[in-house]
Amino acid sequence: MIPWTQTQTQRLNELNAPDSALKKSFDGEPAREKAYQALEKSLVTTQRRRLAEFQTTHRRPELCRLENKLAEMLTQDGFAQVTTPIIMSRGLLKKMSIDSKHPLNSQIFWLQEDKCLRPMLAPHLYYLLVDLLRIWKRPVRIFEIGPCFRKESRGSKHASEFTMLNLVEMGTPENTRRERIQDVGSRVATAAGVKNYRFETVTSEIYGDTIDIVAGKDGLEIASAAMGPHPLDRPWKINESWIGIGFGLERLLMASHRSRNLARFGRSLAYLDGVRLNI
The missing domain is CATH 3.30.930.10 (Bira Bifunctional Protein; Domain 2)
Incomplete structure (x- = not known):
C-alpha cells in the first residue's frame, strides 16, 4: 500500500481536504492517481462554491x-x-x-x-x-x-x-x-x-x-x-x-x-x- 505523494498531499492540504482523505493509501500508482484526480476535482468544486458565496454573501474575510x-x-x-x-x-x-x-x-x-x-x-x-x-x-x-x-x-x-x-x-x-x-x-x-x-x-x-x-x-x-x-x-x-x-x-x-x-x-x-x- 502506498500513500499520497508529497506534492499531492500539499495540494490536498491547500484545498482543505479532510484528515480522513489525507490518510488514505492505495494498492498502486494507477489507483492513487485516479483517486487523486477525483478528489481534487471535488475539492475544487467546493472551493469555487465557497468563493461564489463570499462574493454574494459575506463580502468580508x-x-x-x-x-x-x-x-x-x-x-x-x-x-x-x-x-x-x-x-x-x-x-x-x-x-x-x-x-x-x-x-x-x-x-x-x-x-x-x-x-x-x-x-x-x-x-x-x-x-x-x-x-x-x-x-x-x-x-x-x-x-x-x-x-x-x-x-x-x-x-x-x-x-x-x-x-x-x-x-x-x-x-x-x-x-x-x-x-x-x-x-x-x-x-x-x-x-x-x-x-x-x-x-x-x-x-x-x-x-x-x-x-x-x-x-x-x-x-x-x-x-x-x-x-x-x-x-x-x-x-x-x-x-x-x-x-x-x-x-x-x-x-x-x-x-x-x-x-x-x-x-x-x-x-x-x-x-x-x-x-x-x-x-
Whole structure:
C-alpha cells in the first residue's frame, strides 16, 4: 500500500481536504492517481462554491468579521479599544527586557537602528497605561487588535505577519486574577467558535510563568495570559494588580475550523477567505 505523494498531499492540504482523505493509501500508482484526480476535482468544486458565496454573501474575510465580533463583545464587557502605531522603538522593547541578546531579537524586522515593525502589542499598551492609570478610575480595561510581525520559523502554524488581540485589565483583585483570566479567555475563545480548549501553565521567554489557552487534541496555542504585579511593570512605574491576555486571531480561526494551515486565515495573496485561489 502506498500513500499520497508529497506534492499531492500539499495540494490536498491547500484545498482543505479532510484528515480522513489525507490518510488514505492505495494498492498502486494507477489507483492513487485516479483517486487523486477525483478528489481534487471535488475539492475544487467546493472551493469555487465557497468563493461564489463570499462574493454574494459575506463580502468580508472571516478574519475581519472575527475582529469586529470580538471588538463588539469586549466593548460591551467594559473594555475600551485603542489603536497604536505599527512602528515601534527599540527603547520600548528594551523595557520589555528584549535587548540584542534576547532570543526574540533575531525575529524582529528592523527598519533602522532604533525602529522596527512591532513584534507584539504589549509595549505600546504599557505606554498608554502610564497615562490612563493617572486619568481613569479603576478598573482600567483596554484592548487592541492589529498586525504584528516576526521572522517566525517556517511551518503551517506560523506566519511573518499575524493579527493579535491583546487585552489588559488593571485593578483586578489579586485573589481573583486566575479566575478572571479563565472567564475572559473563555468568552473570547467561545465567541471565536473554539469549543475544545483548556488552560495550561507554561514558561514564556518574556513573562516567565504564563497561562496558555490551547485548543484541540494537538494542543494548538491560541492565547497566552499573564498577571501582575510583574517585574516588567517596574520600568513603567506601574505597581498594580492586573491581568492580560494575548490571542492570535488566525490561530483562533485555525482552531474553530480544525484546520492545519494558518495561511488560509491571514493576510494573503494566495488565499481569499480561506480559499486557495489557484483553482
